[in-house]
Amino acid sequence: MKLRPCLDISLVGKPSGVVEVLTEPEVLYLPLRSQRFSFSQTSVTEGQRILPGQILATDPDNYGVPLIAPRAGTVRLEAVENHIVLEDVANEPEQKYDDPNGGAHAAKDGESLEEKRQKLLSLGAWQFLYDAHDESLPDPAGTPRAVIVSTLHLEPFSSRGDTQMVKRLSSFTRGLEHIQSLLEYQPIYLVMPDTQSQLAGKVRDAIRGYAWVKVVEVPLQYPRDNFTVLARSLGLQAERGEPVWAVRAEGVLAIDRAMTLGQPCTVRIVSLAGPAVTSPVHLRAMPGYPLNKIIPSRVHEGATRVINGGVLTGETIDPAQQGLDAECMALTVLDEQVDREMLGFVRPGGDRRSYSRCFTSSLRGRFGESLTTGLRGERRPCIACGFCEEVCPAKIMPHMIHRRLYQGDIEDALQIRVDLCVRCGMCSLVCPSKLDLRGQFIEAQNTIRQELHVEEVQA
Amino acid sequence: MKILRQLLDGSRKHFEDEGKLSFAKPLFDAMDNFMFAPSTRTAVAPHIRDPLDVKRFMSMVIVALLPCVAASFYFFGWRVLPMIIVSYAAGGAVEVLFAVTRKEDINEGFLVTGLLFPLVLPPTLPLWMVAVGVAFGVAVGKELFGGTGRNLFNPALVGRCFLALAYPKAMSAVWIQPGVDGVTGATPLVLAKQGTEKLAELSDLFFGNVAGSVGETSALALIVGGVFLLLTRVANWRTVVGCFVAAAATAAAFNLSDAAKFAPAPWHLLSGGLMLGVFFMATDPVSGPIKNGAKWGYGIIIGVITILIRNLTGYVEGMMFAILLGNIVAPILDEIAIYAHLRSLRSER
Numbered sequence: 001m002k003l004r005p006c007l008d009i010s011l012v013g014k015p016s017g018v019v020e021v022l023t024e025p026e027v028l029y030l031p032l033r034s035q036r037f038s039f040s041q042t043s044v045t046e047g048q049r050i051l052p053g054q055i056l057a058t059d060p061d062n063y064g065v066p067l068i069a070p071r072a073g074t075v076r077l078e079a080v081e082n083h084i085v086l087e088d089v090a091n092e093p094e095q096k097y098d099d100p101n102g103g104a105h106a107a108k109d110g111e112s113l114e115e116k117r118q119k120l121l122s123l124g125a126w127q128f129l130y131d132a133h134d135e136s137l138p139d140p141a142g143t144p145r146a147v148i149v150s151t152l153h154l155e156p157f158s159s160r161g162d163t164q165m166v167k168r169l170s171s172f173t174r175g176l177e178h179i180q181s182l183l184e185y186q187p188i189y190l191v192m193p194d195t196q197s198q199l200a201g202k203v204r205d206a207i208r209g210y211a212w213v214k215v216v217e218v219p220l221q222y223p224r225d226n227f228t229v230l231a232r233s234l235g236l237q238a239e240r241g242e243p244v245w246a247v248r249a250e251g252v253l254a255i256d257r258a259m260t261l262g263q264p265c266t267v268r269i270v271s272l273a274g275p276a277v278t279s280p281v282h283l284r285a286m287p288g289y290p291l292n293k294i295i296p297s298r299v300h301e302g303a304t305r306v307i308n309g310g311v312l313t314g315e316t317i318d319p320a321q322q323g324l325d326a327e328c329m330a331l332t333v334l335d336e337q338v339d340r341e342m343l344g345f346v347r348p349g350g351d352r353r354s355y356s357r358c359f360t361s362s363l364r365g366r367f368g369e370s371l372t373t374g375l376r377g378e379r380r381p382c383i384a385c386g387f388c389e390e391v392c393p394a395k396i397m398p399h400m401i402h403r404r405l406y407q408g409d410i411e412d413a414l415q416i417r418v419d420l421c422v423r424c425g426m427c428s429l430v431c432p433s434k435l436d437l438r439g440q441f442i443e444a445q446n447t448i449r450q451e452l453h454v455e456e457v458q459a
Numbered sequence: 460m461k462i463l464r465q466l467l468d469g470s471r472k473h474f475e476d477e478g479k480l481s482f483a484k485p486l487f488d489a490m491d492n493f494m495f496a497p498s499t500r501t502a503v504a505p506h507i508r509d510p511l512d513v514k515r516f517m518s519m520v521i522v523a524l525l526p527c528v529a530a531s532f533y534f535f536g537w538r539v540l541p542m543i544i545v546s547y548a549a550g551g552a553v554e555v556l557f558a559v560t561r562k563e564d565i566n567e568g569f570l571v572t573g574l575l576f577p578l579v580l581p582p583t584l585p586l587w588m589v590a591v592g593v594a595f596g597v598a599v600g601k602e603l604f605g606g607t608g609r610n611l612f613n614p615a616l617v618g619r620c621f622l623a624l625a626y627p628k629a630m631s632a633v634w635i636q637p638g639v640d641g642v643t644g645a646t647p648l649v650l651a652k653q654g655t656e657k658l659a660e661l662s663d664l665f666f667g668n669v670a671g672s673v674g675e676t677s678a679l680a681l682i683v684g685g686v687f688l689l690l691t692r693v694a695n696w697r698t699v700v701g702c703f704v705a706a707a708a709t710a711a712a713f714n715l716s717d718a719a720k721f722a723p724a725p726w727h728l729l730s731g732g733l734m735l736g737v738f739f740m741a742t743d744p745v746s747g748p749i750k751n752g753a754k755w756g757y758g759i760i761i762g763v764i765t766i767l768i769r770n771l772t773g774y775v776e777g778m779m780f781a782i783l784l785g786n787i788v789a790p791i792l793d794e795i796a797i798y799a800h801l802r803s804l805r806s807e808r
Contacts, residue, residue, distance in 0.1 A: 238808040312505040337500050342460050344496030345514040352510040357691045358519050375499040377512020378492055381608030384744045399749060417804050425505035432511045439503050
């Protein structure tokens with residue numbers, strides 16, 4: 001698949017490379033839901049004193065992915081709805097991570113493939129893996145065709161893979177060895193933004209001789225980091241029963257930690273960024289860390305929206321959610337739109353970047369723009385400008401699909417390949433009629449998937 | 460600015476569900492959102508949006524039309540102003556009427572239609588005909604299809620077509636010569652029908668010093684506006700290039716076959732409504748095809764048909780019919796382009 005160059009979004013509020021270590025918490029609020037998982041099977045009881053690394057709950061629909069206690073504490077099941085609360089959290093410093101007993105290379109041990117994968121699953125490292133085509137959790141018993149290791153995070157404000165790689169290069173390359181040991185002979189594609197950079201040079205030196213790692217260069221343009229887009233650009237189409245696995249840099253580090261130290265992965269690097277954040281940073285945080293200890297002090301005043309994930313695909317955090325969830329990679333904070341600009345549409349618009357060239361800003365070079373949650377216009381019927389098709393990385397025709405779905409014809413929408421949508425949100429972003437194209441396509445895809453599932457069950 | 464904001468906020472209650480003027484809510488909303496950009500927020504991802512909206516998109520066309528409007532004032536005097544006012548008033552009234560009945564937002568599309576329409580009319584046309592024409596164009600050409608974004612035909616051209624068929628004499632008999640008020644003459648295309656001896660000078664056509672419809676005479680002003688539209692990417696260059704190349708090639712072929720009867724290609728490009736039609740009507744994204752491949756075909760069809768009508772039929776100008784025909788063909792061209800596109804996606808999964 002050939003890709004068109006997509007938006008190069010330059011926005012105010014990018015996180016710096018600094019990783020801030022959060023103070024030890026007193027209480028942890030572990031949400032039972034995250035983007036992919038729902039930890040519905042509780043394995044602890046009220047008031048139980050648990051040890052760090054102990055499994056609190058599992059998700060029976062996702063191969064029993066565990067929710068792991070990052071610290072010792074006392075369990076409260078009913079204190080907050082949809083959360084497991086850990087009280088009296090023991091204050092114990094994080095064990096030094098980059099101090100492996102196995103040296104620079106993965107130790108060769110006698111564990112079988114299945115045992116290794118089970119180990120990853122129970123230590124919470126398996127959940128860093130994705131099926132490249134539908135972003136679901138891969139089956140630990142499955143056999144992938146290939147594994148994509150991505151160091152890219154291209155959505156505006158998301159944490160960047162290199163921030164995490166730079167200091168842990170040896171863990172990273174050892175993690176690659178571990179991933180290889182999970183496979184039989186399948187290739188690993190290491191996706192990097194610039195294969196000529198210093199970091200990339202170091203990585204290449206470190207993996208020299210790993211014939212099974214293929215380094216692929218992908219430019220820093222959203223949504224080139226999307227796993228589906230990456231897989232398709234590598235010629236790895238979706239095949240039934242032959243999945244492609246994908247993992248980000250932090251996943252490689254987690255796998256190394258689990259395999260080398262045999263320790264659970266409880267700490268994540270979460271980026272806290274966005275125009276409403278006073279000094280955007282990366283945070284070293286654990287799941288369950290209270291959100292109100294993270295956000296209010298780092299966000300400037302006024303109405304804001306906290307998004308779990310990036311601005312283009314993330315979801316607004318439910319106000320009832322108290323702590324970081326188990327899959328959180330980025331928190332993005334935007335100011336809510338309040339002001340009403342007088343005669344906004346006739347202004348020259350040198351201060352606003354647009355995909356179109358309808359503002360004088362197109363005569364300027366790159367500049368950072370501070371954005372809010374404003375829809376920036378009124379909702380209108382599609383005027384067939386064709387911008388959505390131009391920016392679509394999946395090369396489908398969002399405007400046509402929108403028309404079919406508007407008429408309620410989901411089968412027709414499938415005929416014109418709504419199934420290829422990678423949910424990147426580019427079409428909604430550029431749409432001058434302010435249509436919610438992404439939401440519409442996700443809904444259609446889910447309906448189609450459900451119907452296919454029903455058909456399979458009936459057959 | 461603050462006073463206006465307070466005034467609008469203060470009178471809002473009359474237009475809400477319980478208010479006495481609730482039927483005029485679309486009108487109030489349109490006014491309100493015209494003066495102040497709405498503060499609507501995104502509900503779902505993506506949480507940020509591009510600043511371009513339909514209002515801006517449409518105002519780019521209006522900006523691009525300004526040189527042409529200025530030229531029409533220069534050549535035909537102040538009689539153009541009441542035409543524009545009447546066109547906006549009548550077209551706007553129809554738009555508001557439909558919006559109020561449907562309880563929908565008032566669409567920005569008529570801002571373009573209302574300005575384009577007088578530009579394609581003879582400068583001597585009675586004002587009531589302007590009103591009737593624009594009302595017909597907006598109502599039948601657009602609203603009956605569901606409003607802006609859903610129309611098959613260019614509303615301004617539907618209105619003009621209606622006037623040309625209903626009042627052929629007023630639409631084609633009296634043309635005033637620019638500059639010399641009260642003197643009437645024939646348009647260059649009418650003269651060209653009688654052979655190439657009396658062809659208008661290319662320089663006159665270029666600057667616009669000829670008889671013709673209000674906005675079509677000055678090729679220079681239209682090119683300035685058209686290039687602006689192309690640079691802002693509101694108009695697609697494929698349609699424009701396809702149309703110009705096809706028209707020039709067809710006209711050149713005719714001229715080669717009989718130079719005494721058919722005018723040369725540059726003359727055809729600069730005369731009549733071709734410039735106005737290509738830059739401002741054929742590029743209308745709604746009534747034209749969406750796919751880039753189809754846009755080439757669409758432009759070529761319009762260019763060829765225009766010259767065919769001019770050279771071979773009893774009509775002097777073919778632009779209007781060519782674009783309306785193009786509008787009819789557009790969905791078919793799109794269908795072909797979409798088929799090709801889907802074939803290329805067949806292996807994708």
